[in-house]
Amino acid sequence: VVIIATTSFLSEVAPDIRTAVEAGSNVLCSAEEAAYPWAVNESVANELDQLARQHGVSILGCGLNPGFAFDALVLTACGAAWDVSSIRVERVVDLGGFGQTVLKRIGVGHTAQQYEANRRNGTITGHIGFPQSMSVVAGRLGINLERIDREMSPLIAGRDYEARHLTVKTGTTAGFEQRYVGIVAGRPWFECAFLGHVDPASIGKPPRDEIWIRGSTPLHFAVIPGLNPQSGASAIIANSVQRIVEAPPGWVTVADLPPAVATSRTAV
Amino acid sequence: VVIIATTSFLSEVAPDIRTAVEAGSNVLCSAEEAAYPWAVNESVANELDQLARQHGVSILGCGLNPGFAFDALVLTACGAAWDVSSIRVERVVDLGGFGQTVLKRIGVGHTAQQYEANRRNGTITGHIGFPQSMSVVAGRLGINLERIDREMSPLIAGRDYEARHLTVKTGTTAGFEQRYVGIVAGRPWFECAFLGHVDPASIGKPPRDEIWIRGSTPLHFAVIPGLNPQSGASAIIANSVQRIVEAPPGWVTVADLPPAVATSRTAV
Numbered sequence: 001v002v003i004i005a006t007t008s009f010l011s012e013v014a015p016d017i018r019t020a021v022e023a024g025s026n027v028l029c030s031a032e033e034a035a036y037p038w039a040v041n042e043s044v045a046n047e048l049d050q051l052a053r054q055h056g057v058s059i060l061g062c063g064l065n066p067g068f069a070f071d072a073l074v075l076t077a078c079g080a081a082w083d084v085s086s087i088r089v090e091r092v093v094d095l096g097g098f099g100q101t102v103l104k105r106i107g108v109g110h111t112a113q114q115y116e117a118n119r120r121n122g123t124i125t126g127h128i129g130f131p132q133s134m135s136v137v138a139g140r141l142g143i144n145l146e147r148i149d150r151e152m153s154p155l156i157a158g159r160d161y162e163a164r165h166l167t168v169k170t171g172t173t174a175g176f177e178q179r180y181v182g183i184v185a186g187r188p189w190f191e192c193a194f195l196g197h198v199d200p201a202s203i204g205k206p207p208r209d210e211i212w213i214r215g216s217t218p219l220h221f222a223v224i225p226g227l228n229p230q231s232g233a234s235a236i237i238a239n240s241v242q243r244i245v246e247a248p249p250g251w252v253t254v255a256d257l258p259p260a261v262a263t264s265r266t267a268v
Numbered sequence: 269v270v271i272i273a274t275t276s277f278l279s280e281v282a283p284d285i286r287t288a289v290e291a292g293s294n295v296l297c298s299a300e301e302a303a304y305p306w307a308v309n310e311s312v313a314n315e316l317d318q319l320a321r322q323h324g325v326s327i328l329g330c331g332l333n334p335g336f337a338f339d340a341l342v343l344t345a346c347g348a349a350w351d352v353s354s355i356r357v358e359r360v361v362d363l364g365g366f367g368q369t370v371l372k373r374i375g376v377g378h379t380a381q382q383y384e385a386n387r388r389n390g391t392i393t394g395h396i397g398f399p400q401s402m403s404v405v406a407g408r409l410g411i412n413l414e415r416i417d418r419e420m421s422p423l424i425a426g427r428d429y430e431a432r433h434l435t436v437k438t439g440t441t442a443g444f445e446q447r448y449v450g451i452v453a454g455r456p457w458f459e460c461a462f463l464g465h466v467d468p469a470s471i472g473k474p475p476r477d478e479i480w481i482r483g484s485t486p487l488h489f490a491v492i493p494g495l496n497p498q499s500g501a502s503a504i505i506a507n508s509v510q511r512i513v514e515a516p517p518g519w520v521t522v523a524d525l526p527p528a529v530a531t532s533r534t535a536v
Binding site: 082238 | 484493527530
């Protein structure tokens, strides 16, 4: 198994994935866009899917999100529901442990003017991976998403913050809120609300993950305190080693696979 | 796909499973003991596993519990954990919707004397399926359970209750508490606490499902209000149709399979 944990973007990881597959390795990739590459570039996705089948190996893009919080856990929750009329997922995430490069790219540590300019030119992305998670869930449920609406707005620091790898000054961005809505038949079918902040508890939003499955048997799942982005992502990837080895050949998603689990040391 | 939803016991469903498999059908079975038949009768389990492989079909025992609350959801939760030092699951379940036969068998509607006598002679079983869930989880995590300790005690009605299919008189059993503990290296590794009552909210225990994964990255998952035993079990079974058709041949468990999901009507 080759683990590729470099950037977020399919175009940047595709050459490494190709090399690993041609060498006969299964691949785990942390790039958000790798969770469902067809959402980004169908021809690259199909080419690497075919290549993996030819070599009898599997590719999986996964992490905590995409890979768990907005998709695998949501699909698991759906199992106990008679039907799914719509889904809402809310995450409040402590960004304090991220490195400076990631924080800047997702939108932390900017003046309001810088934030707005960089959001427009695409160098500030917010959290990446909503379309991937939505496509994985919708695809497994047999739903066609008509479009995905998206909003993003900054959270301005009311005081200075010392994050692990970045000082956030009063008046600059300490976080952001995103709302992605997958539309089916003209109505919200999958709503994702994401609040990220270098210290979310300080603004009255302690980290949490919540899922509501609406339908004739409504369900509410919660993970409190919320999943930690660093330990959670590394856990999901490490815990996917066994399932990617056992997976059918091709580019698979978490919707196709059994739960990721840490096999005990003695069993490995 | 043949769905067998009759009794709880492997010995009673095995002939029907055999018939279905010999006819070339995949099988979904709601019998608690079918969730991990090796825990009950290894030779019957192995024989039907082999038979299914010969016929190229799959057998899955599943429902809400076993099949979800104490196993599939637990394994999914484990995915986000670096390691699993121990697991605790608590369920508070509203038994009010069960039929009279099931209620009597699990321990509701008896005088204290009847309860004690029937518990001893085995005609009162409490909830069935703890060893199955524990074996599925431990097996997937590569853990050997040394033994499973078990306790069960009645909850006596402080007033009359009108359940849907049974009247419970003051002073008789309105529910029960069970505690199953899977022991590894002499210590509790998997604790399951189950409180069932015909109206649990009336004794200050509203239905809920909670999971704690202990280790270097502790996690806490909650389903509140708790999963409904009737709608949940039927959902899991119906939502397993697609995954049992796609499953590898043999007797499989929920640890081997992707999430159960309701495929949309149009997609079916």
